[in-house]
Amino acid sequence: MELGKHSALELADLIRRRQISVTEAVKDTLDQIDRQEKEIHAYLYIDKKNALARAKQVEKKIAAGDMKGPLAGVPVAVKDNICMKGGKTTCASKILENFVAPYNAHVIDRLEQAGMVILGKTNMDEFAMGSTTETSAYGVTRNPWNTGRVPGGSSGGSCAAVAAGEAFLALGSDTGGSIRQPSAFCGVTGLKPTYGTVSRYGLVAYASSLDQIGPIGKNTADCAAFLEVLSGHDEKDSTSVKREDLDFSSALGKEVRGMRIGVPKEFIGQGLQPAVRQAFMDAMKAFSGMGASVEFLSLKTVDYMIPAYYLIASAEASSNLERFDGVKYGRRAADCAGLHDMYRKTRTEGFGPEVKRRIMLGSFVLSSGYYEAYYLKALKTRALIRQDFDRAFADFDVLLAPAAPFTAPEIGSSLRDPLAMYLGDIHTVAANLCGLPALSLPCGRDESGLPIGLQIIGDCFQEKKILRAASAFEACRGAFSMAWEKEAD
């Protein structure tokens, strides 16, 4: 693992300057996978043959001058809820154990056009429902910093892959924090873009009004460059937004003097692990030290964020997951007595307990007699939360918050109490409810060395402000090593 010390942009630069070949880069990463994967299990599938073949193709195109993108040749991992033509897409669920998508998600086309090399599909919570990657039907992913800990979730496989040097970049999806929270737990940088910035076409839907694909990388610059590859209008996604300001990297390396930074005081109240609080306070100080104004503000709707999120997400999920019925693709239960028995058995066997819990909750809140009391009320609450943030962004450029109240929990400790697990999403769900962009980057470690994440939240379409603040913080913080480097230290 020689190349792993480089960021994705640095690697691509070495490739462009012919210091190394794409094949070497891919082989080096595959070697690292061989060394680490037994312990980490970040990937569900690794396609070495395809990756090496693709590396050769990209190499030729770069040599011919046909591929000039800043990330050409970079090995990348893809979360297993993103469809890739010809390969399995399981969403870490038994119900899709044999599903092979006949088409590419829009983002897959994008990263192929950019000359990136896909290594495989990463583990996740089943249908992205979970905060630990433990609800996967195909085994847990272990946190590269401490293999007794979870990597977070639901994009736990993608974040663990980057942290373990098993990929330079990874695709995640974020419905309630699924990029930011595992990024925090794994000590990597992850960005959930403004809703509509990256096409959802080909992303297996969990909650359509909240889902957004985003980049996970070793630092802010890599994430910005990767987002430039992924973003842009797609006519196949009706919620895709036409934006002009997609030159995200232009926001990097600028100072934050004069920037107005707000800290919702409700986000640093009770329930915060002391080390997380300390790291967060240090980050606030760092921003003040760089000349930004840092002030507290109040978000009055904080108590309603988790209920509104779980009602809306579950309602949409209950409908989105209806198509998994054994009729057309995926798993079908054997020995069924007629259609309804087939539906029941297939779904009983195919879905795990967390998915079932959310389908039941969602079906309940949409039922006649409960729709107004729960679902409609949640929609109204969502609008009020949005107003709360509108007020905040009238006064502040970005908001700071922890990415999670605690560092990575031990494997096996979270699923026993789902409600407690849901409450752990308190810092992240609002960005999804309001469509806001938000980024998590490492800001320290706790007493046992586990990474702590700092979250920077912006108003819609203000990714550049987030990236500006994040890159300044990164410069002030200094290099944050990856998990595998820790062992080498």
Place this chain on the structure above:
Amino acid sequence: MKQYETVIGLEVHVELATRTKIFCGCSTAFGGEPNTHTCPVCAGLPGSLPVLNKKVVEFALAAGLAAHCEIHRLTKFDRKNYFYPDNPQNYQISQLYVPICHDGWLEIETGAGKKKIRIHEMHMEEDAGKLIHDEWEDCSLVDYNRSGVPLIEIVSEPDMRSAEEVIAYLEKLRYTLQYLGVSDCKLQEGSMRADVNLSVREAGSRELGTRTEMKNLNSFKAISRAIEGERRRQIELLEAEKPVQQETRRWDDNKEYSYAMRSKEDAKDYRYFPDPDLPPVEISEDWIRDIRSRQPELRDEKMPRYQAEYRLSAYEAGILTDSRHLAGLFEETAKACKSPKKAANWFLGEVLRLQKEDGLDPEQVCFLPEYLAALIQSLDDGKISAQNAKLVFEKVFRENIEPLAYIEEHGLKIVEDSGALEAAVREALAANPGPFSELKGGKEKVYGFFVGQVMQRMKGKANPAGVRQMLEKIVKES
């Protein structure tokens, strides 16, 4: 027995005549091999997303405006959730909360006069696939070619009181939508489907009785029979002092009886909610104005115009406007022709005869109107006999052959040469001495026989009036 009144409302599903489906680019063409007109979207694959076909909105707007509806300026799509294999997502994208059109009306005319039937709403939705049960193999197969074909559902108020009114309303709807080019509205092929909501009440009562909904009505005749059957069934229940159950019933047109499918108690909870994949559709004033300006002349306007402009009877105007396509051909023929009345006669006679003979839909008739106009002119100018004109028209109708060249090439032009005509007349008279002597005896009727004989000898290339003149001349001389 008490007097009862029947109260009927209709839910009509109409398949829109768009080239592509409502939420993807797949073809809506009928009759492809199973699952060939499908893609990730209309087959409900994971990760696929719907994108609204703008044409569907325009068709729904055109239909709504023609039916005097109000338009919701921000219309939304909702998901109707239910599990069935013909529905690949297990939810149908439809409109519940804010349908595109609402509160309109259509006017019908029956023996009792004119009446307005109010329209509650029109909404857009997607059709489902088709299930095929293979009894032999004991399995079911599903074809998603129809999945995602656009529909509008038109819901009337309970304003109809008889089968006659129902049929008049459906006819009105059908003509309107066909003229707009929005749908071909074929009941037999399922591009128009009507569910009948019916209740009875004592005459004079203001309260509505308990209604039933009847499905599986595949023709106007079946609809009439089903209404009569259901009316009778409900009255019998009331007479026996038994309650009518609110339920959905399936009409069996062979047995002329309906069967209960499901009662109100087992009515499904569809868990409707706004579809998060589809943003609300904004309908601007400009868009509405544009649709309105492109609206063609409808049949209700065309019929009186034909009567006034071409001096046709109401009956004739009715036949000529039955299909917008044929009416268009007729108007172009009439325009290219000195005598619109004659053009009308050709349409009422030959065009319809050949269409029927060839088993064509009106839309499949496609000869050039200028050719028929030229033929009518030739006939008027005495250049071709009526009999030959009909023969030539068959060529025009079936093969779109230029008639004047055809007449020349095949020597069908009336012979102006009086020598040839005289010879033919003399031949005919000589060959039929009996009738000839009758003619000489002054029996006028026999002229007809000889005109026929001469025409035969001339192979139709003579002008019947000229033949008669020549006959008279020679008879007088002899």
